[in-house]
Amino acid sequence: MKASSINERLKQIWNTNAGHWVKAVRSGQIQSRKDTTNRAILDAVLSLEPVHILDMGCGEGWLVRKLVEISKCTAVGVDISSELIEAARLSDRSSTYLVLDYETITNNPASVEGQFDLIIFNYSLFDEDIIPILTACKRLLTVDGNLLIQTVHPLSMDGNNECENGWREENFNSFPSQGWQPMPWYYRTFDSWTDTIEQTGYGIVEYRESVNALSGKPVSLIFQLA
Numbered sequence: 001m002k003a004s005s006i007n008e009r010l011k012q013i014w015n016t017n018a019g020h021w022v023k024a025v026r027s028g029q030i031q032s033r034k035d036t037t038n039r040a041i042l043d044a045v046l047s048l049e050p051v052h053i054l055d056m057g058c059g060e061g062w063l064v065r066k067l068v069e070i071s072k073c074t075a076v077g078v079d080i081s082s083e084l085i086e087a088a089r090l091s092d093r094s095s096t097y098l099v100l101d102y103e104t105i106t107n108n109p110a111s112v113e114g115q116f117d118l119i120i121f122n123y124s125l126f127d128e129d130i131i132p133i134l135t136a137c138k139r140l141l142t143v144d145g146n147l148l149i150q151t152v153h154p155l156s157m158d159g160n161n162e163c164e165n166g167w168r169e170e171n172f173n174s175f176p177s178q179g180w181q182p183m184p185w186y187y188r189t190f191d192s193w194t195d196t197i198e199q200t201g202y203g204i205v206e207y208r209e210s211v212n213a214l215s216g217k218p219v220s221l222i223f224q225l226a
């Protein structure tokens, strides 16, 4: 899929789903987040003691709000969905939230003002080709900066195709509300993640696997790049 066409689709899909998403996140409807992955990303961020954070694909802004509340950092959130940025701004007048997509940032990294010692993608990288946006992030990172990516653990998928890279569809069927628009996303294996990251020129400082405490099943992967 061409970058511009996936961008347009994701914009339309996330604007359509914005109301459902805000409710789902804020009322704790996403069990894996409550049980495991919110804590996992918070621990990964706090261990780095960042002072100025960029949250890429920030959605309705929970991570920015939480980090500013519990640490001494300042944070900027960017998202392709104007509806989600509006929701973020309404809940937090002090941080900066910008309507921006990865294609625009790739073409002009200066569209985000400032330098950040941490850039985070928390479940917000869906494209097949993520090399351009990850490479562009280098222009926004301080020399000793880090980049964190939390993503679906490649071994957490049910079905027959879990060992092959390829486009999948999230249909949001596990959410209680009806009327979500399905979203295409690109599944990649662990090896594909590491190969792709290698092509960006970042090194993998570490990766963490988060596991559901009850089932023992892997839920997410967090890569720390520098």
Ligand SMILES: C[S@@+](CC[C@H](N)C(=O)[O-])C[C@H]1O[C@@H](n2cnc3c(N)ncnc32)[C@H](O)[C@@H]1O
Pocket: 007, 010, 014, 025, 056, 057, 058, 059, 060, 061, 062, 063, 078, 079, 080, 081, 084, 100, 101, 102, 103, 121, 122, 123, 124, 125, 126
């Ligand atoms: C699953 S939500 C996660 C939101 C947030 N990071 C969180 O943890 O709740 C994915 C987010 O990525 C954003 N997104 C997807 N593709 C994007 C793109 N190309 N540019 C900017 N934001 C994008 C969506 O609008 C959506 O808010």
